[in-house]
Amino acid sequence: MTRKEQIRSAYRLTGDNASFYDGMMTYSTFLGKAVCRIVWNMDGEKNLRYIERALSGIPEDFSGKLLEVPVGTGVLTMPVYKELPEADITCLDYSADMMGAAKRRAEALGIRNISFMQGDVGALPFEDDSFDIVLSMNGFHAFPDKEAAYRETFRVLKSGGTFCGCFYIKGGCARTDWFVNKLYVPKGFFTPPFETEESLRRRLAGLYSEAEVTAVDGMGCFLCRK
Numbered sequence: 001m002t003r004k005e006q007i008r009s010a011y012r013l014t015g016d017n018a019s020f021y022d023g024m025m026t027y028s029t030f031l032g033k034a035v036c037r038i039v040w041n042m043d044g045e046k047n048l049r050y051i052e053r054a055l056s057g058i059p060e061d062f063s064g065k066l067l068e069v070p071v072g073t074g075v076l077t078m079p080v081y082k083e084l085p086e087a088d089i090t091c092l093d094y095s096a097d098m099m100g101a102a103k104r105r106a107e108a109l110g111i112r113n114i115s116f117m118q119g120d121v122g123a124l125p126f127e128d129d130s131f132d133i134v135l136s137m138n139g140f141h142a143f144p145d146k147e148a149a150y151r152e153t154f155r156v157l158k159s160g161g162t163f164c165g166c167f168y169i170k171g172g173c174a175r176t177d178w179f180v181n182k183l184y185v186p187k188g189f190f191t192p193p194f195e196t197e198e199s200l201r202r203r204l205a206g207l208y209s210e211a212e213v214t215a216v217d218g219m220g221c222f223l224c225r226k
């Protein structure tokens, strides 16, 4: 299955019974599509583009050690992991509820080469240089201590390893910024301070030996090598 097909299969997985969250992440339900369009200015094609970009650091035949933090409900990544039977995958999240959904999804797909841990990205329970890839999708705009999160994701990555993913950046779409400030921050879904495309590029270039940042409206996608 190509990466695009894997992402599309995530969309199918949510189906008609999808939760609101999964429907939004996968542009697959009426309400989810409405949020993508109204809040994020994203249609199906843009949504697919940012997810593909965020996952682009994972080779299709990857067989090393991968950490995903935060895994959330795993709606975007479990279909990808299903196609990586030789990889050693660890998923971590603060919320047992979100991760419960990811575990059920992994079981339903018959993924065995995966383990789940509840924990804090700011104090990762792993040795230095443990992983070949650290993937972080839609996490940094939620993490309360972003400095610790940048430090810890860097620390546990092997030299030459890949750090990739995506999160909200301010200044990419005025409408998204408005909803984030008026709704997502007060409700506690997102926690400032937020990066801009430029500040993210500078930060990652300062940490990693190679760093690429691509913005899709208010979503910043990154691909770095340690």
Ligand SMILES: C[S@@+](CC[C@H](N)C(=O)[O-])C[C@H]1O[C@@H](n2cnc3c(N)ncnc32)[C@H](O)[C@@H]1O
Residues within 6 Å of the ligand: 025, 069, 070, 071, 072, 073, 074, 075, 076, 092, 093, 094, 095, 098, 119, 120, 121, 122, 136, 137, 138, 139, 142, 143, 144
């Ligand atoms: C918007 S969800 C993203 C989940 C998934 N990566 C996705 O793209 O669908 C944000 C997740 O960050 C988790 N989270 C927030 N703070 C965290 C922390 N300090 N350590 C680990 N996970 C955290 C939340 O529990 C939630 O599951």
